[in-house]
Amino acid sequence: MVPEFWSEFWYGLPVVAQDALWFVFLLLPAILAGVAVVWSYRPFSLVRAMIWRYRWTNALFVLLIAVSVGLGVGLIAQERGIRKGTARAAEKFDLVVTAPGSEVQMMLATVYLQPVDVPLIDGATYDAIASNENVALAAPIAYGDSYRESSVIGTTAAFVTHLSGDLTDGRMFQAVDEAVVGARVPLDVGDSFTPSHGVGDGAEEHAHDGVSLRVVGRMAPTGNPWDKAILVPVESVWKVHGLPLGHRPERDGQIGPPFDPDYFPGTPAILVRADQLWANYALRSEFTTERTMAFFPGAVLSQLHGLLGDVRQVMSVMAVVTQLLVAAGVLAGLAVLIRLYARRLALLRALGAPDRFVFSVVWTYAATLIGAGAVLGIGVGLAAVGIISRIVTARTDILVEASLGWPEFHLVAGFVSLTVLIALLPAFAALSRDVITDLRS
Amino acid sequence: MIRTTSAALALVVALAAPGLAHDAHGQHGDQAGAHHEEDRxxxxxxxxxxxxxxxxxxxxxxxxxxxxxxxxxxxxxxxxxxxxxxxxxxxxxxxxxxxxxxxxxxxxxxxxxxxxxxxxxxxxxxxxxxxxxxxxxxxxxxxxxxxxxxxxxxxxxxxxxxxxxxxxxxxxxxxxxxxxxxxxxxxxxxxxx
The missing domain is CATH 2.60.40.1890 (PCu(A)C copper chaperone)
Structure with missing residues (x-):
């Protein structure tokens, strides 16, 4: 059992301090070993000469360590990058209200734009949500149509602003036949298009023939699949489907809220946002009824991440096991490399160099290669994650950023400590070799 | 549970399990819960x-x-x-x-x-x-x-x-x-x- 004062101290520390201490703790064996081995000797110039003597062999050895360390580092960093990317994509979606069903399916449809056929929320329900005193924004998210690769989503101007802030180009839609496109939609301001009914291969291309929507603005990049979406007034979606336009006949032509419940044809999802943080939780309870389901996409995503947590552990174990194998490989490699120097080391000892000096030379040589490989490995890992992240981003439209975090540095620190300790073995082995035999070789 | 596993692993592999140790404190305060059922x-x-x-x-x-x-x-x-x-x-x-x-x-x-x-x-x-x-x-x-x-x-x-x-x-x-x-x-x- 951990003493209480320790756990209080530990959990009282900022997370960064905890991480930094872990790093130091993991690197400590390497540092202590280094100090103990090199104490009172200066083996460095000799080690430099040794490395230079067989520089290509040593460079290859360093490269092998770098690639292996890079794989471990890349594995951990990539997993975190994807987890963070998917979470960031859902950040703007505080609370989503839909018809009762599967939270995961509704989240995929609403946040990641993987539309499904779902029952609609009616006007009275929408009105109750929109007029709740704690609701700052209640935006219909009406999906189902598409144009080529892009989903066409009916919503309100307030949602567009909430999603991406100010437009980078053009202006907000102000009429039923106007549209604002996501940052990565291949349409320019001024272009016109006809939406298809449905999404993907099943889309009916000519279902909405005769309808022409004009692009009037472009959103700033959001880092989520909405960058590929086309946003139109929700009235536009209702109009192309021949439904009422959400407003009393005398207010025909109005775009955006308030909507009249009697003329509200329905929406598959509503994004709800409260100004007060606590209110989101209260609203979730309030809107969880027989007719509606309210969920936090962040919480659903976290559940998915939780399920994937097992995979994450497997990946972490794989990264560690890989490093152990590499450490074993390093040991074997060092044993071979040190044979290259057997004659020189024997000469050193014949000249009367103390055993401890020879030991420190061999160990410092090994530690230098390992250290260089580890540092280079971090670079290799970062480069690998950069490339993979770019591919994932291009394929999923979810911005995945490559970054290095503490877990990678912990892994590398642990690896360095373990391998430099293992490197003590070939250093001992070098001492046990027979001087005369090695001199004759 | 993750913490126990990681602690055990960390011991087994001497000092080479930092990724796991980190995960443990990353998830501090929340057991990776599977499914919550509101009214059930x-x-x-x-x-x-x-x-x-x-x-x-x-x-x-x-x-x-x-x-x-x-x-x-x-x-x-x-x-x-x-x-x-x-x-x-x-x-x-x-x-x-x-x-x-x-x-x-x-x-x-x-x-x-x-x-x-x-x-x-x-x-x-x-x-x-x-x-x-x-x-x-x-x-x-x-x-x-x-x-x-x-x-x-x-x-x-x-x-x-x-x-x-x-x-x-x-x-x-x-x-x-x-x-x-x-x-x-x-x-x-x-x-x-």
């Missing part, structure tokens, strides 16, 4: 209809001025912090605010809400949450909770602790059932006997 514990309970267990029923129910708290539970832990979940029903005429809690078993008790921050699950402090008349408020995994900090003793499955829920209208004291470390809902312990 209540409906399930009613369907069960064990009238013989009225005493036990009372054990899991507390009421003050129209505010009812039902089925308070938490998870077994040895880590010094725990999340307490409960269903609050406002059967009164006025809006009430749940402002927090206190417990003799813990140094601190506060109202928190789940958030996914930068891909990491966390619980953030909330000053209060309102419950309108006739409405329910569910404190449940991946949502609202009372976070107990500085627990005096490890919580084991089957234990009970006393927690006083603080409303703006008064305090409500009730038993909190300790469920398994990976539980997702109250187990109606009394009904299984």
């Amino acid at each position: 514990d209540e409906t399930g309970h009613n369907e069960a209809g064990h009238h013989d267990h009225a005493e036990e029923e009372a054990h899991h129910l507390a009421e003050i001025e129209g505010v009812r708290a039902l089925h308070a539970w938490t998870r077994a832990t040895g880590e010094g912090t725990a999340l307490v979940f409960v269903t609050i029903e406002n059967k009164g005429e006025a809006e009430v605010k749940l402002e927090g809690a206190e417990s003799a078993a813990a140094k601190t008790a506060e109202l928190v809400g789940f958030q996914l921050k930068d891909g990491e699950p966390t619980y953030v402090y909330l000053p209060f949450v309102s419950v309108k008349p006739g409405r329910k408020l569910a404190l449940q995994p991946k949502g609202l909770a009372i976070r107990l900090g500085g627990l005096e003793q490890p919580l084991n499955k089957g234990d009970e602790l006393e927690v006083e829920f603080e409303f703006d209208t008064g305090h409500l004291e009730m038993h909190v059932q300790v469920e398994a470390a990976d539980a997702t809902q109250h187990s109606h312990a009394g009904h299984q006997h």
